[in-house]
Amino acid sequence: MSISSGRVIVVGAGIVGAACAWYLMRDGHQVTIVDRAGVGCGATAAGMGHIVVMDDSPAQMALTRYSRQLWNDMAPQLPASAEFVPSGTLWIADDAEEMAAAEKKAALYKSCDVDAVVLSPAELYAREANLRPGLAGALLVPADSVIYSPCAAAWLVNDVCSQGGILIKNAEVKAVRDDCVELRDGRVLQTDISVIASGTSLAELLPQFPVRARKGHLVITDRAPAFVRHQLVELGYLKSAHATEADSVAFNVQPRATGQLLIGSSRQYQMQSAQVDHGILQAMLNRAFYFMPSLKELGAVRAWAGFRAASPDHLPILGPVAGMAGVYVAGGHEGLGITTSLAGGRLIADMLAGRTSAIDPAPYLPARFAAGSGRERWHHG
């Protein structure tokens, strides 16, 4: 199937919708983006903006590696407001067991052609002097980076609009049909293709997909330039922290281009309110202090919480929606939405163009959640 220069409506002006719109615009489609608020106001503003290769599964590795490449290629074009910083990621090993995990991870990354360097404690402290003494070492992934996602999304959207695309803000979508999108205000937008990238509210339009909201907290500090130089993540993040349904926290600190530090991370399911939950905030900060005690004295400017759209198998859902001609979905990116947004948008554009993609799109296809597949359910552990 190949459609060129068709009318496309992208529902959602977060980083995922923006990326879809951008690649579709480059393929010559007439793109309209619809968002119930503005650009990058949902999960895009609730995440850290860490562009990172992850290896929970081969499919996750393939997607994150490809997407990171797309970001690094795009970086020279991005405006300063997007605050792209090629900081690299330091995966911190708390003990010998985690150091062994770091070695294993390094080997896996190298086998996938991802640059990764095991650091001794001395090498680690030379890079990050504020970490507590007694750590076992770290794994450095140099080509990872950080970005300010709301402005990155805005740049993508503005680029689409400068090429003739249209952005409709403050417009809530009521329903999606094969040939049109209906807005709550009564407007009906005719289209050939629609791409649903509405983040945590995906189920409102496409209830067949098991996407649910996962709550996360962040704290931002006053400016403290050079206090931290790399994105720091504890390796325990992989082995325990976020694998279960239970509320969890992990050490995750990011240097911003402004000199501020962004501190995470927390995961909670079944939460309704986006209000800051002080219990989990305390746990999250105390976890950060465990790795970096000198953080305690820094000034906190703001804490906030937001929701990410999570799928049961931690992979995004990218592709055609069964039984709805011309309707595509790009959702369920969970905590990796900033990283995987570009690859996701590119895969969707490839599908519409009938082009072979750089990576196999099969693991991300919506069909995996077909009724009776067993994969549509949430598993524990």
Added chain:
Amino acid sequence: MAEKISLLVNGGKITADAGVSLAAALMNAGFVRFGTSVMAEPRGPLCGMGICMACRVQVNGQRGIRSCQTPVREGMEVVLDA
């Protein structure tokens, strides 16, 4: 006459009346610019009542201290534009 105390500002000694705020002491000593903005423009106190954060200085190694809400203390080490 009020009791005089001395403090170090950017390494230099100034004196102030005991009980005055650090912001007042700094202004009396001739400091106009307390810091620079993110675009490197000079800034000084604005609100005088602890709200605008424009008068924040480093005191005894602690950054972000609002000088207008902080009484001077003998031997304080103050850094402007830290």
Added chain:
Amino acid sequence: MPEPSTPVESCDVLVAGGGPAGIAAACTAAASGAAVILVDDNSAPGGQIWRSRRKHPQKGLAGDWLAKFSAVTVRRLFGHRVVAAPQPRLLLVEGPDGAVFIRCGKLILATGARELFLPFPGWTLPNVVGAGAIQALTKSGLDVRGKRVILAGSGPLLPAVAAHLKHAGADVAFIAEQASAAKLLRFGFGLLGRSGKLRQAFTLWRRIRPWRITPGSWPVCVEKSESGLKVVIQSGVARHTLYADYLACGFGLVPNNELAILVGCAVGSGGFVQVNHENAASVDWVYAVGELTGIGGVEKGVVEGQIAGSAATKQAVDRVLLRQRAAAVKFAAALADTFALRAEVRNLADAQTVICRCEDVRLAALSGLQDARELKLQTRCGMGPCQARICGPILQLLGLPGQPSVRPPIQPCRLKTLAAQIKE
């Protein structure tokens, strides 16, 4: 390695703010025998208006209430600020010695008001300060003897500050009041019905007589000059260039409503907390008094503080107070009308004028954004350490989307304060 757990203090009534309204509330609540804690950011009681470094007692209302306050049993936490409300009736407070939790039966908010700043070219220069600011700084030791000061803005604060500065030895070179002469006259006649206010106005006028207030005038721009500041003042159709050491601007007051919003209180237009006739807010354990419910000055604050202090401790509210409150609220409305800002002064900023001082966001960057959240996320306007306290009201004045989101901590605090855990 969690932070050592933080003790919890308990009280029947927590008063947030130690200005006239908070002092009156604390004194009245304590008179019932209730356990009262008062928290204030400043190092001594009195708030902005009764701020003083002088040892000898103040006269009048200030002296009476400060004396009363020194005699009652109230736990005083000066130099402390509320940073979060982790649960209903539980506040997290940061002081010089670290974090404190305070659990309270009732909360009386007396957090007062701050100055409204207007952006015009040059307003971010050092020595361009608030009118209330130069008064507060002088009261805390700034030596203005021989300094040339231009006062600009609107409202009864200007003559009060002028008198204060004159007393402190400053040379007040010009007082620019943006309201028209006609409006001031109408307001003056209105005062005839209020002997106390008229006497105050007359006293002030006598003290500042050497300088006339120039109605219908305002600052247009300010630049750095060799010796200080070069200020251009619009006065009717004429423009004057004046030189000064300080330009002190006070265009009005806006309520410090962040804590009220954080605990869930409904606020109405102008950001004022909505209260009933006993100053109870929309949240059943919270009262709001003073400037927070409408700008009306010391008398209104003292009256409302007594009302809430009584109501929060189930004492009968004196009917005389309720009558005084009604009059004070009426006076507040007259003030707001007289000193409403004219369009010209709302629109002094040019494209390159900084609106958000913390993040250096200029007016030009804000155009085309219609959503408050999008505006903040895309431009960083309001993201800095003042948490939009300065630029938030400016955005509203300029007709830009700026309903600020209130998030903990409501004042910047140390990370370890935010991480404090209750000692069970």
